[in-house]
Amino acid sequence: MRKKVFVLVIVFSVLINVNLLVLAESSERRSSYFQSNGDLINGWYWLRDTALGHYAEWIFEDIPPGSEELILDITALATDRPGGGRGFDAKFKLIYGFPGNANMGGVLETKVVTLPNISSPDDPSGYTCHGQVTVDRAFISGATTILFRIERDSVWDNHIAFKKDSIVLFPAGMEEIEEEQLSEGNQLPETDTLEGAILIQPGIYIGSLGDKDQEGHRDNNDYYQINLKKGQLITLRLMVPGNANFNLSLLDSNRNSRGSSITQGNVESLGYVADSTGSWYIKVSRSSGEGEYQLLVDIQNQNDAASGQDAGSSYQEAIPISAGTFNGFLKAGDNED
CATH class of the missing domain: 2.60.120.380 (Jelly Rolls)
Structure with a gap:
C-alpha cells in the first residue's frame, strides 16, 4: 500500500x-508578447465594456512540441462594477491554439473558465482571483507558438482584469519535477x-x-x-x-x-x-x-476594522469604531458583521 x-x-x-504546483523555475514559461484593449488602471487591463470587445492576449513561444496537456497558472482581478465590491469570481472565455502565420491559418479552441476569488481579509480590494487551468493541445501537437486570448462571455459577467504576468505556462514534464521536489x-x-x-x-x-x-x-x-x-x-x-x-x-x-x-x-x-x-x-x-x-x-485570522479579529455576527460582538472608513470581510460561514 x-x-x-x-x-x-x-x-x-x-x-x-501559495501555488499548489511545486515547480522548478526552469519549467515555467512566460509570454513573449502581450496586448489588451481593456481599460488600463494601476497596471491592470480591465475587460468591462458592454459590447464585449475588450480582450487580453498572450503569445508564448519556444514551447516544446507534444500532445501532453498544458497547465496555466492564472491570476486575475474581478468585481461586479466600476469601483465594485470584493469577493467576486472571475469568469471568462479562454481561446487558445496556434495563432497562424503567412503560410497557415490559425487553429483555435475555446473553454469557459471560472477562477475562485482567493482574497485574504487583509487584501485592500478583495478582487484577487487565482487558479490553475488545464488545456488540451493534442489538436496542435506540433505547435511551438501558442496564443491565449481572454474575453468576457456575457455582459452579465463580472468585470475582470489582467496584465502580462497574469498567465504562467507549465509545459510537459511538470509532473516529474513535482514528484522529485515532494x-x-x-x-x-x-x-x-x-x-x-x-x-x-x-x-x-x-x-x-x-x-x-x-x-x-x-x-x-x-x-x-x-x-x-x-x-x-x-x-x-x-x-x-x-x-x-x-x-x-x-x-x-x-x-x-x-x-x-x-x-x-x-x-x-x-x-x-x-x-x-x-x-x-x-x-x-x-x-x-x-x-x-x-x-x-x-x-x-480576520482583521475587520483593523481589529485583528472578526467583527462577529451579533450586536453583542460588535467592534467599537469611530468616524472613518473601515474594511471588513464576509464569506461563506460569515454572513454578518
Missing part, C-alpha cells in the same frame, strides 16, 4: 498566494476513518486514494483534523491526478458539512469562515480513479 508523505510549508504572510518528508499513517483523523497544521500534504489493501478493499477516504477558532478563514485546495475524480469536504465539530468546493480543471478549492471554535475535519474522498493528491491547508 502506498504511504502518504507530509510536507509542511510555513506561510509567512497572508498576502502570499519526495522527502515524514510518513503519515492511514487516515481512512473520521475517528482516526490525524491532527494537522497549515501546510501542504501528499496523500493517495484508490489503493487496495490485502483483502482487496480500496482506500476511498482520507480524514484530517484541524483546530479552528470562530471567525478564522480556512482555505483548502486539492489537486487530483488527471485520471481520477476526488472530492473535497469540510466538516465542523458536529460533523456537519460546511461550504462547497469549486472545481477548476484538476483543482478543487473551498473557502469557509469557521462559525465555531473546536476541532474541524477535512475529508478527501474518491469517486473514481486512483493516485496521489496534493492538499493545501491555509488558515488566516
